[in-house]
Amino acid sequence: MIHFEDLAIGTKERFGRYEVTREEVVEFAGKYDPHPFHLSDEAAAATHFGRISASGWHTCSMTMAMFVEHIHDTPHASHGGVGIDELRWLKPVYPGDVLSLETEILNKRRSRSRPGLGSVWTRMITYNQDGVAVLSMIAIGLYAVRDPGTPDDKTANRKR
Amino acid sequence: MIHFEDLAIGTKERFGRYEVTREEVVEFAGKYDPHPFHLSDEAAAATHFGRISASGWHTCSMTMAMFVEHIHDTPHASHGGVGIDELRWLKPVYPGDVLSLETEILNKRRSRSRPGLGSVWTRMITYNQDGVAVLSMIAIGLYAVRDPGTPDDKTANRKR
Numbered sequence: 001m002i003h004f005e006d007l008a009i010g011t012k013e014r015f016g017r018y019e020v021t022r023e024e025v026v027e028f029a030g031k032y033d034p035h036p037f038h039l040s041d042e043a044a045a046a047t048h049f050g051r052i053s054a055s056g057w058h059t060c061s062m063t064m065a066m067f068v069e070h071i072h073d074t075p076h077a078s079h080g081g082v083g084i085d086e087l088r089w090l091k092p093v094y095p096g097d098v099l100s101l102e103t104e105i106l107n108k109r110r111s112r113s114r115p116g117l118g119s120v121w122t123r124m125i126t127y128n129q130d131g132v133a134v135l136s137m138i139a140i141g142l143y144a145v146r147d148p149g150t151p152d153d154k155t156a157n158r159k160r
Numbered sequence: 161m162i163h164f165e166d167l168a169i170g171t172k173e174r175f176g177r178y179e180v181t182r183e184e185v186v187e188f189a190g191k192y193d194p195h196p197f198h199l200s201d202e203a204a205a206a207t208h209f210g211r212i213s214a215s216g217w218h219t220c221s222m223t224m225a226m227f228v229e230h231i232h233d234t235p236h237a238s239h240g241g242v243g244i245d246e247l248r249w250l251k252p253v254y255p256g257d258v259l260s261l262e263t264e265i266l267n268k269r270r271s272r273s274r275p276g277l278g279s280v281w282t283r284m285i286t287y288n289q290d291g292v293a294v295l296s297m298i299a300i301g302l303y304a305v306r307d308p309g310t311p312d313d314k315t316a317n318r319k320r
Contacts, residue, residue, distance in 0.1 A: 032221035034228055035238060047239050056241050057221045061192035064217055068194055078195065079207050081216050081249055084297075088243035137244075 002076040003146035004108065004118035012104045016066030020054060022095035028058040053092035059099075059135050060087070063126045066101045077144035082119060087137040091128070098129040106138065115148040162236040163306035164268065164278035172264045176226030180214060182255035188218040213252035219259075219295050220247070223286045226261045237304035242279060247297040251288070258289040266298065275308040
């Protein structure tokens with residue numbers, strides 16, 4: 001089980017494959033983001049999107065799906081997400097696109113109030129099949145510390 | 161049609177009603193965020209969530225659903241979202257919760273490179289039925305300028 005101590009600042013990974021289908025784009029947008037330009041090519045043609053594109057929240061959700069699938073085989077002592085900084089929808093995501101994900105651990109810090117937990121800052125960049133970045137964000141996640149008795153400086157390992 | 165010029169800094173609104181169902185929480189998490197603690201009460205009991213709670217991305221999506229429904233009757237010249245700053249999942253969202261939304265326009269700025277567009281910063285706070293804030297974020301949206309020939313200072317209206 002991967003704990004806070006095992007996550008090293010500087011670690012970069014590239015993984016994932018998510019095929020974006022028109023059916024899923026329209027279904028997600030219909031439920032959660034029914035702007036006309038996410039639902040019809042005609043309405044999208046009047047905007048800079050040009051044609052139907054995925055809701056930005058759908059792109060976030062597909063990104064999370066790739067991330068969770070990636071860590072599935074090596075269980076993490078995750079206690080969920082604190083939040084997201086600097087989320088940017090850089091380019092539209094269109095039906096037919098195939099997404100992948102790059103992650104980099106930027107920083108980590110033990111919680112002062114809850115010594116059994118620590119926060120980890122991870123930059124996530126989602127790419128399409130042309131290698132174009134479509135989404136960038138910094139995810140802040142909470143992880144369990146394996147040995148809360150260890151001094152903080154012993155767990156702040158940095159990849160060299 | 162609401163354009164960039166019509167959006168006044170300082171405008172606050174409170175609206176929306178979204179009933180969170182267990183079925184939808186499990187369906188969304190199963191597709192996009194299948195951490196065990198979003199799928200089973202037993203796994204959630206081992207975390208600070210206590211019981212099944214919604215994926216943070218699901219809470220974002222339900223928030224967007226309330227926002228889009230709210231502006232549906234007064235069409236906005238929206239060109240989609242640029243991104244999100246300072247997204248924080250403040251409290252878990254549980255099946256049975258009823259969400260509502262508060263928005264406040266924090267700032268707006270004409271685009272230098274594309275005079276027909278402007279960015280608007282809106283703080284969104286999602287509340288549960290007990291009035292507890294469960295999500296806070298600053299959404300950056302792009303809107304069409306009604307009259308791109310108007311000098312920028314004429315469109316930077318501020319609510320008094």
